[in-house]
């Protein structure tokens with residue numbers, strides 16, 4: 001009996017970045033404890049659609065298979081999430097898979113998240129320590145700060161928060177919550193904070209912090225539970241102070 | 255980048271929503287509330303406001319220009335959002351969309367309201383007194399038009415106050431933001447009562 005059980009998938013497919021998307025339905029035999037990725041692997045093993053016609057295998061992206069790399073994000077039954085931790089038994093059927101809409105589609109379910117990595121470069125989401133001589137050990141970080149900073153460091157650039165944000169769309173250049181929260185992370189680091197002002201200045205525009213409209217979908221959607229809206233509010237405070245300092249002058253700036 | 259027009263405009267838009275526009279809104283609703291004490295009380299309060307010194311300077315710099323800037327930039331902000339309530343039906347997302355929606359409704363309402371009161375008075379087509387508002391609000395269509403307009407404005411201001419506190423980094427922690435939600439609801443109920451009660455007074459004289 002249970003051997004005959006099947007799962008239905010309706011996949012939004014697209015052959016290449018330029019071509020039109022279309023839907024294709026697949027029926028695959030049920031196995032216990034499947035996740036969306038093992039189902040996609042089954043389709044790849046036997047690429048035949050529900051009408052019994054041979055087709056190209058569905059293409060998707062993956063890496064860690066344990067929800068830390070973010071590569072396998074896609075829209076599953078309407079919500080953006082990681083396909084590696086989406087358990088088939090917990091999903092309503094038919095299971096609908098579609099690529100995230102915020103990013104250009106490479107092929108089928110695989111999207112190009114370059115814009116997020118570009119944003120991380122733009123906001124200098126790292127601690128610059130390269131030099132010609134040994135700088136010695138950096139200062140220590142207070143434990144209380146380390147604890148929340150650690151939460152922010154869990155970001156895997158998956159793109160779910162951008163997908164959830166009503167202000168990230170084709171009409172705006174808003175970089176989204178993830179890179180903003182990284183500014184707070186690297187500004188909280190004792191050595192990273194040497195570039196604090198520079199990072200803040202970079203996000204003081206509409207593409208950056210001012211693009212946020214406080215819909216707060218990001219914090220509800222982040223699979224890592226990152227307090228994105230706390231980061232954004234904290235940056236609102238930091239940039240307000242930063243603008244006073246840079247306009248009126250301070251001991252760091254004239 | 256820093257100090258770009260995008261940054262300053264956005265900060266200015268946020269600030270102007272509260273200072274001076276929000277303060278003016280509360281002042282305006284309060285003065286109008288004198289109507290509940292009868293036509294004479296309303297007329298003397300309104301005439302006091304009308305007789306303030308350098309009134310045109312006050313009107314232009316405290317009301318007209320800030321409102322013009324906030325409105326134009328507000329329409330631009332409103333139309334850069336793309337609603338996704340169907341997938342993400344969270345409370346704050348609803349407030350986000352309602353903030354944009356009520357902004358547009360408020361703009362239409364204020365444009366009409368200013369036209370038939372301040373501009374009409376300025377051109378001498380009407381006189382500022384209790385009877386002017388009574389005449390407008392005894393018409394059922396305009397009574398409901400004003401009800402919608404006033405509630406839209408009070409919602410927009412109250413919810414805007416919530417987002418103002420976030421935009422300036424005053425409420426950072428989730429808990430402070432939650433408490434501010436309750437405060438903004440209380441503000442909404444209170445000023446909506448003041449506004450609606452005044453409209454009922456003009457329309458039904460009680």
Ligand code: HEM
Pocket residue numbers: 212213214267268269270271272275276279324325326328329331332353354357358360361407410411413414415417418419421422
């Ligand atoms: C009585 C008139 C008005 C008052 C008292 C008012 C007040 C406010 C306040 C306090 C905010 C919050 C600012 C912030 O988020 O930091 C706000 C936001 C906003 N206002 Fe107004 N406003 C008024 C009229 C308008 C009009 C006519 C529009 C035109 C569409 C408009 C559009 C917006 C938009 C789109 C936002 C959202 C900004 C954001 O969240 O980023 N407002 N308003």
Ligand code: SF4
Pocket residue numbers: 070154155156157158159160161162177178181221222223224225226228
């Ligand atoms: S903040 Fe959360 S939702 Fe956004 S990219 Fe990072 S892990 Fe994904």
Ligand code: FES
Pocket residue numbers: 061062063064065066067068069070071072073082083084085
């Ligand atoms: S494969 Fe890395 S998060 Fe799913």
